[in-house]
Amino acid sequence: MVSASSETFNPASSDRPPAPAPPVRAQVFSAARPHSERDMVDVTKWPLFSLMGPQELCLIRKACVFGTSANEAIYVTTDDEVFVFGLNCSNCLGTGDSQSTIVPKKLDFLSGRKVVSLSYGSGPHILLATEDGELFAWGHNGYSQLGNGTTNQGVAPVLVSANLLNKKVTEVACGSHHSMALTDAGEVYAWGYNNCGQVGSGSTANQPTPRRVSSCLQSKVAVSIVCGQTSSLAVVDNGEVYGWGYNGNGQLGLGNNGNQLTPCRLAALQGVCVQQIVSGYAHSLALTDEGLLYAWGSNTYGQLGTGNKSNQLSPVQIMTEKERIVEIAACHSTHTSAAKTQSGQVYMWGQCRSQSVLLPLLTHFACTDDVFACFATPTVMWRLLSMEHDDFLTVAQSLKKEFDNPETADLKFCVDGKYIYVHKAILKIRCEHFRSMFQSHWNEDMKEVIEIDQFSYPVYRSFLEFLYTDNVELPPEDAIGLLDLATSYCENRLKRLCQHIIKRGITVENAFSLLSAAVRYDAEDLEEFCFRFCIHHLTEVTQTAAFWQIDGNLLKDFISRASRCGAFKN
16 A cells, blocks of 8 residues: 655644554535635735735635645636646645646646535545536545545546446545545445544445445435544534544544444534534534534643643533634644634634644634634645635725726816716715715706816825725825825824824935924824934934925924934033
8 A cells, every 4th residue: 555645743642543544634625615705815824825926816716725734735716727736745736747846737637627625635635526516536545545446646636436426526525544525415425544434334444435324324414524533524404413433532522432433423412403513633613503612522732622621522612601603613734723703703722833722712813714824733724715705795895996987986086187086975975075065056066077286196096095995005205295185174084094104104314304294284193203203313314305405494493392302412
């Protein structure tokens, strides 16, 4: 048989099953769990993707980073092309050779096929399901985890057809060296390494091709599957959870630590309806339809979130004092856990950058994916990252999109000979200056173009864009003009934003000009900031042209004030 990679993640020995197989490098990813619109996904938070240019990045629709050291990646573009790059351990890139590549290579065999689910194992091996229900596999195959009846490595994607003909696969899951597939009929199939019963066949003999997991699942309709290191879990349509395989750390949640060769229902979850289930390295999390969170299994790093490091053989409820949970996250390559609440708060616990976080810790992240990008070791993805969004836009997104759009605008400003297209209603809602301007007599005039000559085009355009977006992006020199406008129009928030921009861009060369502007526009906080900067760099500032070209009265006031501060003492 082909041996597993020598690059293996080594967690605490108490989390390992008594088996010769290397530790897990597996996790389930399913398109059935889409990102919400507010998740603000940024694939460049994973180092591999930071090497790509903006034009390539904007074409990525789905992505997965995997491997022992997060050294491999696969992504799908907007036109359903599949690309891979990275170390290529055990031919896991599927390029037909064993060469590493830092330049993304296209997998022509998968061109045009819409990816709906993807998972990876510890060799690693890859499973990929398409929208048409086809299942492809490649990579490590030392235990027949590719399902082709052999133990030869798969150097390129191959269709898995044995016992799956006329079956439509909707979801896939990889354990350390075993595999599972879920069909649209709710059937669960498993194959590969079976030393602890993780294939669910009733024995510990390896399974070379897909075999339906029956026993007490025979008459059940499964809706979700997940693989542990050498264990398996499934959720059925009534919310019950079934587990089988290795149970040395209680990761099956059965109340004991004995292995199970066939599926067994988690009796401790009776009475609740589970909607989502995930597995970490040796622990499991379940989320109910009421937003309740349960955890069980290994707790070496506090990954159960119970406040201690004691293993739990049965599910225990955590985060009971928090608001409703809407998403949970865990990854077989790490001991990290995460959850997202209804209001969008993201918590993390377990092993976070080598620290043990025993209780859920509130983060500043917008999505659970960021927890694994920034705090997990290795920095793999816990699911297939999706950049897909539906056509719905929030009010803020819609306003931003319509700024300076001549097709929908009913008014335009002319500044420095250039037009800026806006909407009267939005200006009236957002700015008191325009609300006063657009009185009833304005409509009678039917004036559609307003000439502006007291401000520059960049300044006025930035002001109007601020009314649509609440943001300002200007260099400090232009921000002075915008500060003047904000003062004239009594826009205090815009005034504060301008001051922040100016503070951030102050230099020896422009410090005295900025000080002069702060005085002129009655920006006391900015004036004090600029004055202190000038004092700290007095010799250099007094040698600039701006210092000697300034108004005489301001210069006198500055010298007098600087003198009182002791700036001219030897």
